[in-house]
Amino acid sequence: MDACCEPQGYDRVFTGRQARLDAARYRKSGLTWDPQRVVDLYRDGTIGGDSVLDVGAGIGDLGLELLRAGMGEATSVDMSPGYDAAAASLLAEAGLGERSRRVIGDVAAHPELAGPADVVTLMKVVCCYADAGRLLAVAGGLARRHVVLRYPRDAWWLRAGARGMALVGRWRRSDWRFHIHPERELLGALEAQGFSVTRTERGGVWRLAVLQRG
Numbered sequence: 001m002d003a004c005c006e007p008q009g010y011d012r013v014f015t016g017r018q019a020r021l022d023a024a025r026y027r028k029s030g031l032t033w034d035p036q037r038v039v040d041l042y043r044d045g046t047i048g049g050d051s052v053l054d055v056g057a058g059i060g061d062l063g064l065e066l067l068r069a070g071m072g073e074a075t076s077v078d079m080s081p082g083y084d085a086a087a088a089s090l091l092a093e094a095g096l097g098e099r100s101r102r103v104i105g106d107v108a109a110h111p112e113l114a115g116p117a118d119v120v121t122l123m124k125v126v127c128c129y130a131d132a133g134r135l136l137a138v139a140g141g142l143a144r145r146h147v148v149l150r151y152p153r154d155a156w157w158l159r160a161g162a163r164g165m166a167l168v169g170r171w172r173r174s175d176w177r178f179h180i181h182p183e184r185e186l187l188g189a190l191e192a193q194g195f196s197v198t199r200t201e202r203g204g205v206w207r208l209a210v211l212q213r214g
């Protein structure tokens with residue numbers, strides 16, 4: 001594990017306790033719907049390549065399952081050190097340590113933390129970061145082929161919820177806030193780097209976009 005930078009209080013929201021709960025759930029039941037969808041898109045050829053960089057990876061379960069599905073290398077990066085012990089245990093149990101790397105830090109502020117990958121995933125991550133344009137500029141710059149983005153839709157009731165959740169961040173003395181970024185800004189930040197949207201999936205709260213370079 002490589003570490004860099006101040007966690008900005010994200011470790012008080014994305015805690016070791018949460019990581020242990022997530023890891024226990026994953027051991028028992030496998031991936032939840034969102035990361036499983038990415039593995040399915042890899043298996044059906046919608047996204048392709050031999051390496052993945054999962055930004056805001058949490059316990060790193062998506063990277064592990066993409067390795068099991070056939071990818072050659074996975075890098076997980078997350079700002080919160082709270083996830084690290086659980087992620088390291090899962091990696092050791094899977095015996096996939098040689099093909100996987102884990103980094104702690106803010107990849108938007110420190111792009112040098114991660115190298116390029118064929119696929120860059122950001123699953124429920126732009127909503128945890130104020131400067132989504134900067135985060136996506138870095139993510140797009142590191143993606144050779146695809147970016148997969150999961151983000152909340154821009155609805156008034158979600159913006160109201162985000163204001164409520166800001167109280168949680170303040171209470172935990174963390175810089176963490178839940179952000180609803182306009183979809184046009186998110187996709188536009190990647191389109192400006194030469195990506196085009198090849199697939200979108202729309203749920204009640206969350207949207208998924210797959211973008212391809214060129």
Ligand SMILES: C[S@@+](CC[C@H](N)C(=O)[O-])C[C@H]1O[C@@H](n2cnc3c(N)ncnc32)[C@H](O)[C@@H]1O
Nearest residue numbers: 014056057058078079080106107108123128129
């Ligand atoms: C809501 S969690 C999602 C975790 C996982 N992707 C999932 O879907 O279960 C968002 C994660 O993104 C991380 N994160 C947010 N901005 C980040 C950044 N700029 N660099 C690295 N990690 C970031 C947070 O620390 C947090 O663990």
